[in-house]
Amino acid sequence: MEQNCFFPPHQGIRLGDLANRIGAELSDAAGADRLIHGVAPVYRAKPGDVCYMLSRKNRDELQDCHASAIICDKAISSIxxxxxxxxxxxxxxxxxxxxGALLHETAMRPSYITSERGVAAGAFVDPTARLEAGVEVEPTAVIGAGAEIGSGTRVAAGAVIGPNVRIGRDCTISAGASILCALVGNNVIIHPGARIGQDGFGYAPGPKGGMIKIVQVGRVIIQDHVEIGANTTIDRGTMDDTVIGEGTKIDNLVQIGHNVRIGRYCGIVSQVGIAGSTKIGDGVMIGGGTGVNGHITIGDGVQIAAMSGVASDVPPGERYGGIPARPMRDFLRDIAEMAMRASERQKKKGGKDE
Incomplete structure (x- = not known):
């Protein structure tokens, strides 16, 4: 692969120092002075790269591996x-x-769009907005009336921060994102095109068969160390707040409805849709493409398989999958039974053809 101009190599970290920083044991002290400049997959790693292995299935890739080090468990180190x-x-x-975070620090959050620092001349910052020292606002970004932004936060080109929004310190608000009616904590990353704080989807039956819009006067609360993916949408609450708990990571293209409350340290993968007023506990993992019904509760530590449909409450600690989602053991049993029946039907059909 040609030199990557987007993420250039690190100037070099001693392998011995890298081992200490990541809490690993270096198998051969003689290699402690090797310089590590970047990361790479096993099959194309070159001198100066570090890569990692999780299983023996990568054995064949080692034939073309010229890495300066490999991270792995002792159980597979012999290969x-x-x-x-x-x-x-x-x-x-x-x-x-x-x-990776040590070697490619600039890749850990969206980068600057322009080379300007501070508040760019091409940005619009309302005179009543309050920005602490060290805030950076790129050209064409808009900061609304009464907004407050903490030091070390960067607002990228084309982003819109609405009136009275509060954003904490050391945050990254990426290009084209919009934040309205929201309180955002510290060290939050919001990727390009995310939409936060717009009104939720709420309507009542109208007198002549149409629909009447229900007012949405809640907020979005985003706690510290949250990351929100590109083009994800988080609606503000109807009367209560929509809340994203500390340390939760949300992928691209996720829809989170009004009044949803998501706990701490959850992981929500792309194309998940969570309907309004659902409560999700701490440490919940939801696989991609899953739909979650509204007004239900998902307990702490739950894992939901990809492409599932969650229609009712899920007790804490459970692993669910399927449509409708059910305990994983039941889902896998149902899949096995369907496969067996399909095989039997195929055999009967084959016998008739003979």
Whole structure:
């Protein structure tokens, strides 16, 4: 692969220092002074790269691997060639994530669009808005009346911050995002095109068969260390608030309805739709393409398989899947039974043809 101009290599971290920073054990102290400049997959890693392995299925890729180090569990370290130092850890995926953050710090959040710093001449900041020292606003961004933004926060080109919105410190508001009727914590990342705080989808039956819009006067509360993906939409509450808990990570193209409350440290994958007034506990993981019914409760620690339809409450700690979503053991049993019946029908059809 040609040199990546978007994410250039690091100037170099000693392998021994990298091992200490990510909490891994270096298998061969003789390699401690090797310089690591970047990350790469096993099959095309070159000198200066570090990569990681999770299973033995990558064995064949090692034939073309020239990495300066491989992160892996001790259980599979024996398949790594002797000339490649190993960083031993029981959590190679986590260790690799830490290494990547050290080697490619600029890739950890959306980058600057322009080279200007401070408040650009081409930005519009309402005179009544309050920006702490160190806030950066790029050209064509708009900061509304009474808005408050904390130091270290960057508002990218074309972003819109509505009236009276409050944004904490060290946040990144990416290009084209809009934030209305919201209170945003510290160290929050909002990716391009996200829409936060617009009114929710609420209507009452009209007198002549049409629909009458229900007023939406709640807010969106986004707590610290949340990340919100590109083109994700989070509606403000009807009368209560829509809340995204601390440390939760939301992928691209997710729809979160009004009054939804999502707990701390959840993971919500692309194309999930969560209908209004649903309550989601802490540490919940929801697979891509899942639809979640409104006015239900999903307990702490629940895992929902991709492409599921969650129609009713899910108890804490459960693993659900399917449409309608049900305990994973029941879902897998149903799939096995359907496969068996399909096979039997095929056999009967084949016998008739003979």
């Amino acid at each position: 790594v060639p002797d000339n490649i130092p190993v960083l031993l850890t029981p959590k190679p995926h986590t260790a690799f994530a830490l290494a």
